[in-house]
Amino acid sequence: MLPPLNALTSDDMNIVSAKVEELAKRLARLTGEDVETALERAVEERLSRVATAAPANRNAAMRRFFDRVSAMPIRDVRPIEDILGYGPDGLPS
Numbered sequence: 001m002l003p004p005l006n007a008l009t010s011d012d013m014n015i016v017s018a019k020v021e022e023l024a025k026r027l028a029r030l031t032g033e034d035v036e037t038a039l040e041r042a043v044e045e046r047l048s049r050v051a052t053a054a055p056a057n058r059n060a061a062m063r064r065f066f067d068r069v070s071a072m073p074i075r076d077v078r079p080i081e082d083i084l085g086y087g088p089d090g091l092p093s
Contacts, residue, residue: 015021028038076083087093 024035024039027033027042028035031038031041033041081087082093085092
């Protein structure tokens with residue numbers, strides 16, 4: 001059985017959508033790029049916004065942040081409750 005004509009392969013992509021085609025042409029006109037370059041940059045920009053860092057990297061960055069903050073000197077020696085302004089009853093003091 002043959003694959004559908006609009007099937008994606010690793011060599012090419014055939015997008016069958018009038019809306020996508022019009023958006024791509026509009027973007028290319030506005031940027032002065034050819035359609036392929038405009039689409040490539042648009043996809044790269046979108047991926048940079050939605051892609052997240054690997055959890056190990058994020059955890060390591062958070063650990064470094066907390067280590068750095070924990071090493072900072074304490075400049076205000078008042079109890080935390082006094083700094084926050086709440087009494088033992090949980091109400092503003």
